[in-house]
Each structure stands twice: as structure tokens, then as C-alpha cells.
Amino acid sequence: SKPIVAIVGRPNVGKSTLFNALAGDKISIVKDTPGVTRDRIYAECTWLDHHFTLIDTGGIEPDSKDVILSQMREQAQIAIDTADVIIFLVDVRQGLVDADAKVADMLRRSKKPVLLAVNKVDSFQKFMADTYEFYNLGIGDPVPVSAASMLGLGDMLDELVKYF
Ligand code: GDP
Ligand code: MG
Secondary structure (H helix, E strand, C coil), X not given: CCCEEEEECCCCCCHHHHHHHHHCCCEEEECCCCCCCCCXXXXXXXXXXXXXXXXXXXXXXXXXXXXXXXXHHHHHHHHHHHCCEEEEEEECCCCCCHHHHHHHHHHHHHCCCEEEEEECCCCHHHHHHHHHHHHHHCCCCCEECECCCCECHHHHXXXXXXXX
């Protein structure tokens, strides 16, 4: 059956922008299920001859540091429980922060395949060097993308479908 791919990451890294870029307009909103505190958004996607279901796990954007961390952990746990492959999205403009490392630990322990995508690399020339610090997360090679400018998405999807 079709693999499920979940996008996980801190608020504001660009999860929904990436989701929309990959999903086009084939988006359906699914109501809350008990125990899940926010809507999850699903889309059916195709890359080459690979079909998959994409989930945007983000929701309400909290502003306290503690809430961000607990929500990220919850979100990562949902992704670990639900997804076959996880896209872990980080933000090259903000750099590697502690919450990224904590979620990376959870993802690594889950043994699920994780693709590490570094967003907001709007210019490869300008920002490529800044992507290397994400090797320190210990979950593989960072793949540079710009969800807003739709850069690097083909290469990212090529890497993603290798996990199917
Ligand atoms: P989410 O909270 O992770 O879902 O992030 P959003 O998709 O809502 O994006 C947060 C902010 O980052 C918005 O202002 C987006 O326009 C911006 N953003 C998303 N992707 C990019 C990108 O590739 N480059 C830049 N410069 N900004 C981006
Ligand atoms: Mg979002």
C-alpha cells in the first residue's frame, strides 16, 4: 500500500509551505481525532511513478519555549507512530537549535527512515555553507530546499522515494 510521509519540525521552519508546494491543490482537511489536539492535513502526492500520502503535522503555533518543545515531541511521536518515512525540516536562517537536536534524538531512536531537509536555502550560493552544521544532528545528509521558491524539491523527492 501507499507509504505515509510526515513533515515534522519546529514552528515557522516552513512545514506548511513545503506541504503546499508538494501537494499542489489536492489538499483535504481531516477533522480532529480523539487524543489529537489539532487538525492534521493530508494530501495524496505523486513523484515519478511513486504515490504517497503526505501529512503536515503542524498546527497551532505556540509562543512559549516549553510549549513548543512539548508540542514538537507530541508531533514527532505522531509522525513516528503513523508515518513510514519522516521529513524532518529545519531552518537554515535560524540554524541548529536545541529543540531540533531533541526531536532528532527521538526520530533516531524510532529507527524510522528520516530525510533531513534544510529549508529557506533560497540561494544555494549564499546559504549552502550554512547547511553543513545540520550534519551534527546525526540523522544523515542535509538536503537543501527552498519551499517558498520551490528550489531543490525534485532532488529532495528523489531522496525520499529511495526509502519507499
Ligand atoms: P510552519 O510553521 O513550519 O508550517 O511554517 P510556515 O510554512 O507557516 O512558514 C513560516 C514562515 O516561513 C512563513 O512566513 C513562510 O513564508 C516562510 N517560509 C517558508 N518557506 C520558506 C523558504 O523557503 N524561504 C523563505 N525565505 N521563507 C520561507
Ligand atoms: Mg504550519
